[in-house]
Amino acid sequence: MLAAFLRVLLLLELLVYWGVARSLAATAPWWGIALAIGAIALAWRFAAVAAVFLVAAVLRAGAPHPKLGVFDACALFVREAMALARVYGLHMPLSRRTLSWPDGPRTRAGRPVILVHGIYSNGAIWHGLAQRLRRAGVGPLLVADLGPVLGSIDRQADWLAATIEQAAARSALGRVALVAHSMGGLVVRRAIVRHGAARIERLITIGCPHRGSRMARFAFGAAARELLPGSSWLSALRAAEPAALSVPTTALYSLHDELVIPPQSALLEGARNIDVSGHGHVALLFSNRVAAVVAAELAKES
Numbered sequence: 001m002l003a004a005f006l007r008v009l010l011l012l013e014l015l016v017y018w019g020v021a022r023s024l025a026a027t028a029p030w031w032g033i034a035l036a037i038g039a040i041a042l043a044w045r046f047a048a049v050a051a052v053f054l055v056a057a058v059l060r061a062g063a064p065h066p067k068l069g070v071f072d073a074c075a076l077f078v079r080e081a082m083a084l085a086r087v088y089g090l091h092m093p094l095s096r097r098t099l100s101w102p103d104g105p106r107t108r109a110g111r112p113v114i115l116v117h118g119i120y121s122n123g124a125i126w127h128g129l130a131q132r133l134r135r136a137g138v139g140p141l142l143v144a145d146l147g148p149v150l151g152s153i154d155r156q157a158d159w160l161a162a163t164i165e166q167a168a169a170r171s172a173l174g175r176v177a178l179v180a181h182s183m184g185g186l187v188v189r190r191a192i193v194r195h196g197a198a199r200i201e202r203l204i205t206i207g208c209p210h211r212g213s214r215m216a217r218f219a220f221g222a223a224a225r226e227l228l229p230g231s232s233w234l235s236a237l238r239a240a241e242p243a244a245l246s247v248p249t250t251a252l253y254s255l256h257d258e259l260v261i262p263p264q265s266a267l268l269e270g271a272r273n274i275d276v277s278g279h280g281h282v283a284l285l286f287s288n289r290v291a292a293v294v295a296a297e298l299a300k301e302s
Helices: 002-024 030-059 070-094 123-135 153-170 184-195 214-218 222-226 232-240 288-298
Strands: 113-116 141-144 176-181 200-206 249-253 272-275
Touching: 002 030, 002 070, 030 070, 030 214, 070 123, 113 123, 113 153, 113 184, 123 141, 123 176, 123 288, 141 153, 153 176, 153 184, 153 222, 176 184, 176 288, 184 200, 184 232, 200 288, 222 232, 249 288
Parallel strands: 113 141, 113 176, 176 200, 200 249, 249 272
Antiparallel strands: none
8 A cells, every 4th residue: 555655656756757857848958857857856855854854853852962063964864865765766666575585495594584664664665674684694584564554553563463473383493583663663562562472582673762752743643643752552562561571672773863753762671772873764774784783683592
């Protein structure tokens, strides 16, 4: 559903560019038309990301936030803008399930790793990190496409629990590891509360709003309401979890995350919290540093 919606938006954008090209055809050379279209494509994307960063700065007021130099701040902004353009303009609308578990016998070497995306995403968001993890020898990889897009976290957690059971059953090891981005970390935590952790060997969260995010007030859907700091859903999750985490957990966080506000919400009590600051929320999934940390954590013995 999300991929189809994004394809419609992409088609509408292409129609706009076609209209611009036709209007300039009589007065500008082909390279001038190409430059104009490229400038429009970059301008609106950069403007949208700039608006998000501005809102994040306002909502983050008062929270500890390491300052960046002008060059580093610009580099962070450009990386995040390009990461968002890649996943929402290319990977998510156009990619098919190229990252799903390859066919093969039940007995396979390696521990299965399930990649769990966050809100308003699909499995294609893992394209960059999955490639890096494969090069590091991690796998086999299985991408979990959560749904429905506007559904509650509980509903997505129940679906994920069934996926975990199926993946573990296909593995000779009988257990899986999970790597979760953004809201995906909360989906995993809820799945553990509702269905247990017997099949889960390790959990790694990346930019997960464990204590909610103030940016959720601008989103819509059941999950968005549950992501609000202090929501009844978050309170119920904390109350239902045991005092000690059920599985070894690592939480990667960036103090420059523009969608987890305050950024400290991505830290999880009782987990191994690792600072990977200097990245925006989506750019975390294209970072060589993040990939190296994830691969190292997955290589640890439980």
